[in-house]
Amino acid sequence: MPVWIKTTHFDPFESIQQYQTEIENEKEGRYGATAIFIGTMRDFNEDHRVSSMTLEHYPGMTETALETICNEAKQKWPVLDVLVVHRVGAIKPNDSIVLVAVWSAHRAAAYDANRYVMEALKSRAPFWKKETTPNGNKWVSKNT
Amino acid sequence: MTITVKFFARLREELNIDETSIDAQAGLTALHVWQKTTGQTSLPPQTLIAVNQEYANEGVTLNDNDEVAFFPPVTGG
Numbered sequence: 001m002p003v004w005i006k007t008t009h010f011d012p013f014e015s016i017q018q019y020q021t022e023i024e025n026e027k028e029g030r031y032g033a034t035a036i037f038i039g040t041m042r043d044f045n046e047d048h049r050v051s052s053m054t055l056e057h058y059p060g061m062t063e064t065a066l067e068t069i070c071n072e073a074k075q076k077w078p079v080l081d082v083l084v085v086h087r088v089g090a091i092k093p094n095d096s097i098v099l100v101a102v103w104s105a106h107r108a109a110a111y112d113a114n115r116y117v118m119e120a121l122k123s124r125a126p127f128w129k130k131e132t133t134p135n136g137n138k139w140v141s142k143n144t
Numbered sequence: 145m146t147i148t149v150k151f152f153a154r155l156r157e158e159l160n161i162d163e164t165s166i167d168a169q170a171g172l173t174a175l176h177v178w179q180k181t182t183g184q185t186s187l188p189p190q191t192l193i194a195v196n197q198e199y200a201n202e203g204v205t206l207n208d209n210d211e212v213a214f215f216p217p218v219t220g221g
Contacts (some may be wrong), residue, residue: 060197
């Protein structure tokens with residue numbers, strides 16, 4: 001259940017393909033469901049425009065927190081594998097921010113575990129967004 | 145004992161401290177570390193604390209070589 005922190009642009013579809021190729025030998029024939037969530041940067045937030053953003057994180061704790069969350073999901077649902085990719089650094093609208101992919105035998109576990117990982121990441125993984133807006137730079141104060 | 149202290153995001157900018165270390169006596173809590181490093185008596189509302197990269201509360205007692213971090217609510221994803 002890898003966690004990849006990316007400091008430059010990543011293509012979430014390539015990440016899925018790359019990782020699925022890696023696990024196919026070991027898990028071939030076992031997964032019937034893959035649930036995928038991709039978070040992409042918007043050019044607006046609440047009532048203002050956002051032209052770019054910087055994502056800060058806590059190296060070390062980020063990876064540990066995400067691995068803990070993935071393990072929790074594996075304990076709650078019959079999940080075969082989870083891949084989490086998260087971007088840090090300077091990003092622009094349309095850039096991918098986060099990918100969560102969950103492989104399972106059946107769709108219910110894949111959907112539920114994917115949502116669990118994503119919601120837990122939003123509330124516990126130590127990332128912070130700072131937006132560039134027409135009125136200057138602004139730390140995002142809460143997750144929506 | 146020595147404690148490493150880190151600040152992130154808005155707190156790092158407001159305090160103008162990225163990382164520092166302090167020499168301290170046994171029995172020190174995370175709140176004591178906040179007071180010693182910032183000069184402020186209490187933590188700003190909603191401030192989160194991690195000790196050795198796991199979430200902790202302000203009353204947790206620290207050990208030699210612990211790493212304590214203070215940061216605002218997380219906003220990733």
